[in-house]
Amino acid sequence: MTSRRDELARSLAQTEARIEAACDAAGRAREDVHLIVVTKFFPASDVELLVDLGVTDIGESRDQEAGEKVAELRTLVGERLPRVHFVGQLQRNKAASVASYADVVHSVDRERLAVALEKGAERSGRQIDVLLQVDLDPDPDPGRGGLPPAEVGDLADRLTAYPSLRLRGVMAVAPLGADPAEAFGRLAVVSETVRAAYPDATVISAGMSADLEQAIAGGATHLRVGTAILGSRPSHR
Numbered sequence: 474m475t476s477r478r479d480e481l482a483r484s485l486a487q488t489e490a491r492i493e494a495a496c497d498a499a500g501r502a503r504e505d506v507h508l509i510v511v512t513k514f515f516p517a518s519d520v521e522l523l524v525d526l527g528v529t530d531i532g533e534s535r536d537q538e539a540g541e542k543v544a545e546l547r548t549l550v551g552e553r554l555p556r557v558h559f560v561g562q563l564q565r566n567k568a569a570s571v572a573s574y575a576d577v578v579h580s581v582d583r584e585r586l587a588v589a590l591e592k593g594a595e596r597s598g599r600q601i602d603v604l605l606q607v608d609l610d611p612d613p614d615p616g617r618g619g620l621p622p623a624e625v626g627d628l629a630d631r632l633t634a635y636p637s638l639r640l641r642g643v644m645a646v647a648p649l650g651a652d653p654a655e656a657f658g659r660l661a662v663v664s665e666t667v668r669a670a671y672p673d674a675t676v677i678s679a680g681m682s683a684d685l686e687q688a689i690a691g692g693a694t695h696l697r698v699g700t701a702i703l704g705s706r707p708s709h710r
Contacts, residue, residue: 511533529555606645609645619645
């Protein structure tokens with residue numbers, strides 16, 4: 474019977490091959506694209522195996538699950554604890570908790586959330602990298618979070634008031650049913666605008682299991698890949 478470690482090693486290798494091929498096709502260096510393995514719904518034991526296989530960044534999207542998992546991982550892997558990215562929509566009342574363990578929050582889309590993250594980070598004595606989530610969906614009420622592109626610059630400016638938050642770039646999810654290449658092209662334009670004012674905001678978080686090739690072609694620096702590596706969500710979740 475194939476072990477879980479063997480399954481993960483094989484899927485990681487397959488994903489790596491896709492990333493390398495997409496980088497070659499886009500004329501980009503492989504080292505310029507970073508893989509975040511989205512481990513939500515999967516146990517800390519899987520993350521431990523991923524760390525053994527060389528994974529350095531994981532993504533989570535539910536505060537209670539993530540907090541408990543990070544605490545368990547501190548025991549399992551110690552100093553090898555991967556960089557933790559909070560990649561889901563975040564409620565303001567969960568922000569202080571997330572600020573206590575997340576290294577990067579990908580879904581900042583309003584100042585009230587930034588205020589809550591700042592308070593939590595200050596209380597925990599931490600600094601957090603943040604990305605501004607951009608809404609690329611033409612539907613005026615997509616329900617997936619994110620700022621309209623025209624409002625991103627204003628929120629970027631407001632973040633300068635919060636010393637515990639470091640603006641690192643932008644994030645987006647391709648709209649359902651849309652051409653991801655076109656969507657990620659628009660995100661690249663937003664990123665250029667933000668970088669012009671804030672040169673350290675170089676991150677473009679885009680692309681998941683189904684559209685990582687289009688994201689790399691569009692300039693993504695960070696990919697959020699879950700299903701292609703870990704498989705379908707566990708049925709008991």
